[in-house]
Amino acid sequence: MSFSVTEPTNGTKWFAGILVAAYxxxxxxxxxxxxxxxxxxxxxxxxxxxxxxxxxxxxxxxNLFTDRTRATPDMLEAAGPPQTWYDEIARERGTxxxxxxxxxxxxxxxxxxxxGSTALCMILGTAAAYxxxxxxxxxxxxxxxxxxxxxxxxxIAVAIPIFLMFRNLGLNDTHLGMIxxxxxxxxxxxxxxxKGFIDEIPMEYEEAALIDGYTRFQAFYKVVLPQAATGIAxxxxxxxxxxxxxxxxxxxxxxxxxxTAPPFIPNIIGVNGxxxxxxxxxxxxxxxxxxxxxxxxxKHLLRGITFGAVRK
Amino acid sequence: xxxxxxxxxxKEFGKFTAVQSSTFxxxxxxxxxxxxxxxxxxxxxxxxxxxxxLPTSGEIYIDGEEVGQKPASQRDIAFVFQMFALYPHMNxxxxxxxxxxxxxxxxxxxxxxxxxxxxxxxxxxxxxxxxGGLSGGDRQRVALGRAIxxxxxxxxxDEPLGALDAEFREHMSEELRALHDRMNATTVYxxxxxxxxxxxxxxxxxxxxxxxxxxxxxxxxxxxxATKFVAQFIGSPPMNFLDFEGTIGTGATKVQLGDVSFNxxxxxxxxxxxLTFGIRPEHVCLDDSAAYRGRVTATExxxxxxxxxxxxxxxxxxxxxxxxxxxxxxxxxxxxFDPRTITLFNATTGQALKSAANAEVLADG
Ligand SMILES: Nc1ncnc2c1ncn2[C@@H]1O[C@H](COP(=O)(O)OP(=O)(O)O)[C@@H](O)[C@H]1O
Ligand SMILES: [Mg+2]
Numbered sequence: 001m002s003f004s005v006t007e008p009t010n011g012t013k014w015f016a017g018i019l020v021a022a023y024x025x026x027x028x029x030x031x032x033x034x035x036x037x038x039x040x041x042x043x044x045x046x047x048x049x050x051x052x053x054x055x056x057x058x059x060x061x062x063n064l065f066t067d068r069t070r071a072t073p074d075m076l077e078a079a080g081p082p083q084t085w086y087d088e089i090a091r092e093r094g095t096x097x098x099x100x101x102x103x104x105x106x107x108x109x110x111x112x113x114x115x116g117s118t119a120l121c122m123i124l125g126t127a128a129a130y131x132x133x134x135x136x137x138x139x140x141x142x143x144x145x146x147x148x149x150x151x152x153x154x155x156i157a158v159a160i161p162i163f164l165m166f167r168n169l170g171l172n173d174t175h176l177g178m179i180x181x182x183x184x185x186x187x188x189x190x191x192x193x194x195k196g197f198i199d200e201i202p203m204e205y206e207e208a209a210l211i212d213g214y215t216r217f218q219a220f221y222k223v224v225l226p227q228a229a230t231g232i233a234x235x236x237x238x239x240x241x242x243x244x245x246x247x248x249x250x251x252x253x254x255x256x257x258x259x260t261a262p263p264f265i266p267n268i269i270g271v272n273g274x275x276x277x278x279x280x281x282x283x284x285x286x287x288x289x290x291x292x293x294x295x296x297x298x299k300h301l302l303r304g305i306t307f308g309a310v311r312k
Numbered sequence: 313x314x315x316x317x318x319x320x321x322x323k324e325f326g327k328f329t330a331v332q333s334s335t336f337x338x339x340x341x342x343x344x345x346x347x348x349x350x351x352x353x354x355x356x357x358x359x360x361x362x363x364x365x366l367p368t369s370g371e372i373y374i375d376g377e378e379v380g381q382k383p384a385s386q387r388d389i390a391f392v393f394q395m396f397a398l399y400p401h402m403n404x405x406x407x408x409x410x411x412x413x414x415x416x417x418x419x420x421x422x423x424x425x426x427x428x429x430x431x432x433x434x435x436x437x438x439x440x441x442x443x444g445g446l447s448g449g450d451r452q453r454v455a456l457g458r459a460i461x462x463x464x465x466x467x468x469x470d471e472p473l474g475a476l477d478a479e480f481r482e483h484m485s486e487e488l489r490a491l492h493d494r495m496n497a498t499t500v501y502x503x504x505x506x507x508x509x510x511x512x513x514x515x516x517x518x519x520x521x522x523x524x525x526x527x528x529x530x531x532x533x534x535x536x537x538a539t540k541f542v543a544q545f546i547g548s549p550p551m552n553f554l555d556f557e558g559t560i561g562t563g564a565t566k567v568q569l570g571d572v573s574f575n576x577x578x579x580x581x582x583x584x585x586x587l588t589f590g591i592r593p594e595h596v597c598l599d600d601s602a603a604y605r606g607r608v609t610a611t612e613x614x615x616x617x618x619x620x621x622x623x624x625x626x627x628x629x630x631x632x633x634x635x636x637x638x639x640x641x642x643x644x645x646x647x648x649f650d651p652r653t654i655t656l657f658n659a660t661t662g663q664a665l666k667s668a669a670n671a672e673v674l675a676d677g
Binding site for chain 2 (some may be wrong): 202205214215
């Protein structure tokens with residue numbers, strides 16, 4: 001029998017496999033629960049004990065995307081036969097669709113604000129991190145500590161001053177205001193993370209590009225950026241997840257125009273009693289963009305930064 | 313191709329002076345070595361010449377034009393980095409073509425040029441490979457390809473063989489030298505390996521602590537070192553030093569070591585005080601009848617030659633002798649020094665005393 005330092009034994013592999021599988025199941029249960037609830041009828045959604053096997057319906061999604069009014073039988077009669085499949089679902093519950101709900105707009109707001117602030121954060125963060133990494137900046141260490149220190153208290157601690165400031169600047173309930181706010185909150189962490197990644201990229205690459213006849217900016221753009229892609233991608237995911245999920249500021253600072261999905265989703269319950277399937281449908285759709293974004297950038301997350309083209 | 317002239321070049325990093333005040337000239341087409349121990353300022357000097365570091369003061373002329381404050385991209389030189397610095401996100405071909413793309417050369421012409429260079433370097437078959445998996449030698453060739461593809465005015469190489477395995481270094485150094493002879497490009501090559509410098513260089517600058525100690529052709533530097541540092545840094549084993557106190561008058565042709573007198577090349581500037589008598593191991597002979605005595609303390613067999621260490625009244629001394637000479641540890645013997653090869657140093661300043669033999673070399677160094 002021989003032992004290897006690097007090759008796990010079969011027992012170890014099994015043990016690790018079971019642990020990972022158990023962890024995956026535990027973390028996936030709430031997710032599966034939410035997705036399933038979105039396709040349940042209101043009765044199934046609050047049934048006890050919970051129903052695992054149920055007849056799926058799109059009612060939750062219809063309710064999520066539409067506003068409906070309760071209708072008397074003669075009103076239903078007068079409206080004629082249902083025009084569409086979603087009309088039909090609404091009719092079965094004795095309601096007629098009076099128009100689209102606000103969910104679409106709120107979702108779009110989330111997309112604009114989440115991706116907008118992430119993009120801005122990456123642009124500013126990469127530029128700042130590059131400067132801190134490569135140039136002689138006066139008081140560099142103090143500045144870096146100051147930047148980090150802005151992250152040391154919970155952002156919501158400054159909610160009241162920000163609220164007042166936004167009101168005076170006319171930024172309350174605007175896309176721009178929320179983008180600026182989330183960028184400000186995320187920027188400190190981004191600068192630190194990105195500086196770490198850029199520090200790892202040897203200076204020689206840029207210098208080689210300078211000597212090859214490129215300008216400093218071209219060297220940055222064509223040589224540093226592609227190699228920092230991994231770092232930028234992972235930092236972007238952090239920023240997006242924060243901005244996407246942020247609830248407290250969104251409740252405080254947005255109510256109409258720029259309201260994001262998180263403060264809107266709970267409202268769905270209030271409007272129609274206990275419409276859990278609609279809430280679950282809203283949450284499910286809300287999960288998709290971050291998931292897609294993360295899956296798209298997965299390649300960068302897993303890839304090493306350099307392929308060892310510089311021998312250390 | 314170009315002549316490069318360095319005048320009073322100086323570089324300070326805060327309070328630390330990395331390069332004191334260098335002056336030397338690299339002639340058109342020369343293979344020029346910047347030699348010195350680690351940390352002496354070789355890389356800093358080269359980086360200033362390339363435009364990657366701005367000089368604190370002094371001038372750099374490439375082809376007669378002062379370029380000290382010009383950015384690297386406008387100097388039309390190529391640089392081979394110590395660690396090669398191949399762009400990791402591009403394959404071999406893209407790496408080599410990258411300098412051409414910055415000039416806006418048409419695609420077809422770029423392709424042809426890269427093909428030619430790959431042919432010269434023998435890397436045609438790896439043009440489409442990523443640079444990550446290449447061996448040290450191939451990385452080296454790709455780095456060279458990226459340098460020569462542009463026909464720059466000069467090549468700067470910072471310890472280009474430093475990252476290679478010992479067995480491969482010799483092969484690569486021959487390849488490099490052959491490439492240079494073929495293209496006749498002005499090349500500045502940084503190394504801390506004195507053997508490499510002597511073997512490959514047309515001319516050598518020896519630096520120490522940011523100071524240019526000597527500048528000249530390898531043979532002159534080996535035979536007539538300007539300072540004790542150069543004498544010791546170059547040659548393996550290095551020059552022997554025998555320390556003594558005394559007075560040497562201008563025009564003297566003899567010096568007194570203890571009670572033995574030695575003939576030396578005619579001294580051009582006399583001095584007194586602490587002095588050093590310098591002789592290379594290969595110019596020491598054992599001669600039982602000689603007055604100056606030594607006792608053998610060690611022998612080292614090197615194939616055709618052997619290095620014999622002896623104890624003398626003025627310190628240890630090494631002699632390079634034929635392996636056929638039979639020498640045993642403990643032997644008492646006399647020592648004879650070839651009088652034409654002796655260099656005297658002022659032990660306090662470390663400077664060589666000018667003599668009839670080295671005056672010419674030291675004058676232009
Ligand atoms: N950017 C820098 N900042 C401060 N000191 C430096 C810098 N670059 C080099 N030095 C110092 O200058 C000296 C010479 O360095 P270098 O030119 O790299 O030496 P070499 O190439 O001969 O080994 C070293 O002592 C080094 O620590
Ligand atoms: Mg160096």
